Amino acid sequence: MTDTTPVEHSGYVAIVGRPNVGKSTLINRLVGQKLAITSPKPQTTRHRLLGIRTEGGVQAVFVDTPGIHPGQGRALNRYLNRTATGALEGVDLALMVVQGTHWTADDQRVLELVKASGRPAVAVVNKIDLVPNKAALFPQLEQLGAQGCFTEIVPVSARKGSNVERLMQVVGRLLPAGGELFPEDQVTDRSLSFMAAELVREKLMRHLHQELPYVCTVGIETFDEQPGRTEISAIIWVERPSHKGIVIGKGGAMLKQVGSEARADLEKLLETHVFLQLVVREKSGWTDDDVALRTLGYQSE
Structure with a gap:
């Protein structure tokens, strides 16, 4: 996904959330190709991964992270939590991904971290394709709006691509002015x-x-x-x-x-x-x- 329009807005965008809300599916959809692996199991994402989209004068560097969950457990769990929470440091924007009508204690913990980071934030309500009656989303949308920390709330289906381009427009509008951070044809930092x-x-x-x-x-x-x-x-x-x-x-x-x-x-x-x-x-x-x-x-x- 590249074009010849000079980059005028750029920045890092952390994609955070509890396990299994669809963060990796979302970054793959935003970038337009499979970069992050996916599965229905927690801990599928273990490493920080950058997905880079350069289009329409905007270069968004999305940071995919492990799901944030409570407890330290084994050394691997501690590593995953450090990687996930550390992703909020130094970014220009946070996308907090939640699932449809579901809200859990883990979501609340992620919300507290997003608030504490002080970063501009957008709430992304994912998996709306699994909610047949869209009116059932209203309580979730209202609850997120009441938090006072989200500039925008965008319902999407990362799996089907619904409303993802609108989310990209929101991201482009919120990123600061600046030139490209990576070559325009680069899509990830990983080998x-x-x-x-x-x-x-x-x-x-x-x-x-x-x-x-x-x-x-x-x-x-x-x-x-x-x-x-x-x-x-x-x-x-x-x-x-x-x-x-x-x-x-x-x-x-x-x-x-x-x-x-x-x-x-x-x-x-x-x-x-x-x-x-x-x-x-x-x-x-x-x-x-x-x-x-x-x-x-x-x-x-």
Whole structure:
């Protein structure tokens, strides 16, 4: 999504909210391509990711973040909360995403953080496609309006794209005057190697159940771009030996399914043939070990 209009307004826009309100789906829709992975499970988003849209004289740098939730728990949970709350520092605008008619204690906690940040804010009421009677949205809209911290309240369906362009117009109007922050053809700050690891992890999140999605992470060992093909070797890290058998599956079925689906997405992203090799290894207790987290790419940002 680029054009030749000189950038006159630009800035960073944090997308915040509790888990599973559709933040990653929204950033993908705003940018116009899949950058952030999605699944119905919490903790799908683990890293800060920038999605950049340059259009109509506006460059909006959207910051996708993990869902904000109470409690510290394991080292991984503490990392996720630090990453999410830290996203409000130094941005020009906050988009607080909530879900349709639902309001929870986690939403309230996010609201307090948005208020405390002092940043200009817009409330984004997502998943309106799941509310058949739109009049049922009125109490939520009124409650958000009564908070006194939102410049605008915009109902959207990130999944279907409803009203997302209106949201983009609001963002462009609220961003400060300024030139481009990134080259106009750049859409993210993340490498293709990072995107490859995330696409593999997305398939794990979608296919694994109970605790397993939350104790898996993915690292890229090699990423070799050649004429007409890209060869990628990835390691799936788990916490216990018993996890390895489940991720691999009977006769390797689960690993083959994850690899096949990830490879299809990677070929769309890279626009070339992809050879993807997956290996499963154990790193005991990595989700509650700060040193292990850093070695696996969970760096403070």
